[in-house]
Amino acid sequence: MSLSKESEKEVKHLLRLVTRAFYAVPCALIMEVLLFHSVVYEEDMLKLTCMHRKVFRSYCNRLLEDRLIVAYTQKEDSPQYRMMTTTYFFVRWVEAIDAIKWKIHSLVKMVKDEVDQLSDPQGYVCPSCRTKYSLLDAASLLSEDKASFECSVCGDKLIEDDSGMEAQKGQEKLEKLMSQIEPIIESLKKIDNMKIEDNNFESSLVKAIPVSSSSVASYTVSSKVPRNGKPGGMSQSLQNAAQKSQATVHVSITADDEEMRQERESKEQKSETLKQNALPSWHMESTVGKSLLNGLGQEIPSVKKEATETGIEKPIKREESETDSGGRAGYSGSETAGSDATGPGTADTAEELDALEAYYAQLRANQDAEDEEDDEDLDDAMFEDDME
Ligand SMILES: [Zn+2]
Structure with missing residues (x-):
């Protein structure tokens, strides 16, 4: 073109x-x-x-x-x-x-x-059927009592044509x-x-x-x-x-x-x-999800290790490790302070539960993404069937 x-x-x-x-x-x-x-x-x-x-x-x-x-x-x-x-x-x-x-x-x-029609010279108009009459026409339409004019179409009493106003409105309409x-x-x-x-x-x-x-x-x-x-x-x-x-x-x-x-x-x-x-957003999400999941998987053992190290072998260094490695060390430390026997155990369980929850969340996200993909395939299949 x-x-x-x-x-x-x-x-x-x-x-x-x-x-x-x-x-x-x-x-x-x-x-x-x-x-x-x-x-x-x-x-x-x-x-x-x-x-x-x-x-x-x-x-x-x-x-x-x-x-x-x-x-x-x-x-x-x-x-x-x-x-x-x-x-x-x-x-x-x-x-x-x-x-x-x-x-x-x-x-x-x-x-x-429409505007032109409205701005015709003034005369009389029938209120029922809108037929217009000039002054000359109206003269022949005098009613029997000679008090008014009657419409030759429907017999209604004619009124004075005030379409000047309507013409004004029409003009405004046209301008608009x-x-x-x-x-x-x-x-x-x-x-x-x-x-x-x-x-x-x-x-x-x-x-x-x-x-x-x-x-x-x-x-x-x-x-x-x-x-x-x-x-x-x-x-x-x-x-x-x-x-x-x-x-x-x-x-x-x-x-x-x-x-x-x-x-x-x-x-x-x-x-x-x-x-x-x-378009490729589901794909993006799923790859991001996978890398997140991998990250979590690697993190879990290292957290456990740290917990046992700080909790059992170096209980005195608790305060220092808190500032060094932040929340995780502090968490395990407080557990050991509470009870020797169950301390590290519950710490591990809690961490594991958290990780498990994160893992399932990730799994769900991936599943959703795959479902979306499946839906698309399904749509295509339906569409093709439709074509036949
Ligand atoms: Zn009429």
């Missing part, structure tokens, strides 16, 4: 703004995965987003319908199974940008129309909307000045970051069946409409948006690093 670094950044920024402003969180999550990985196989997407297929599809369909993402399906040979149909998702930049332009244009137009979508329009304007070349499945694959080594999808263009990822993109008329929307959309510039983006990007980087670090 021949998207320059700068324009790529801007387009991704735009897509994040839009999905977070107009879509449910899972949609934003799906977009996030695609922006990072470039091309993602459906099954891998389910794994990454932790969604059930049904849920994923309902959210994914919204993005597909709005053309923010595209699906690409092909038949692939897989090592374990017969031919399988694989569906990949990716973002077609040009199409997504046009779709956003269109969406924003429609939204602004809708609110503007414009300020909310300002970052999006700002981004669209920047992108308009950039050269965004069209991409397809093949060119997106070049930039793809592998999702997992255990993926059953090939992440290559299959030679089996001609691809059906629709090329070409948005129709010319839609593109024209989108361009026109630039003229109707009115913007003022702020600097907030740059800061927001930087903040978000630094957050993303952090979470990426976290993800990378998180």
Whole structure:
């Protein structure tokens, strides 16, 4: 894909703004995965987003319908199974940008129309069906008692049209909307000045970051069946409409948006690093655990030795040894001071119990780590079964 670094950044920024402003969180999550990985196989997407297929599809369909993402399906040979149909998702930049332009244009137009309608010249309005009448029309609607006007549609008594107030409210609504979508329009304007070349499945694959080594999808263009990822993109008329929307959309510039983006990007980087670090953590824990265990194992006899030395052979040197070797010597010393016969014995038992407890704790930790590993294997197995 021949998207320059700068324009790529801007387009991704735009897509994040839009999905977070107009879509449910899972949609934003799906977009996030695609922006990072470039091309993602459906099954891998389910794994990454932790969604059930049904849920994923309902959210994914919204993005597909709005053309923010595209699906690409092909038949692939897989090592374990017969031919399988694989569906990949990716973002077609040009199409997504046009779709956003269109969406924003429609939204602004809708609110503007509403405001325009409200600010019609004053006259009379029916409180029931909201039909409006000019002063001229109203004259022919005089009621029988000539005290009021009646609606020609529903017969209700007309009241004076005070939509001036509503027009004011509509104007405020429009202003609010414009300020909310300002970052999006700002981004669209920047992108308009950039050269965004069209991409397809093949060119997106070049930039793809592998999702997992255990993926059953090939992440290559299959030679089996001609691809059906629709090329070409948005129709010319839609593109024209989108361009026109630039003229109707009115913007003022702020600097907030740059800061927001930087903040978000630094957050993303952090979470990426976290993800990378998180993967082998069980492994780390278990090795640390083993070395700890080894350390304990070596310590136990030396402690015993010290206890017998300080306790039996050199009982007088107790005070000195306390300062020399700290707690352990002091502990054994106090035991010998209490009783000759049981002193060293209970000391050993206590130490041994402590060590045993530590050993079991360590064993549990290791067991947990191994269980985690087993779970992962199990998941993979289930996943593979699921594929068939
Ligand atoms: Zn009426």
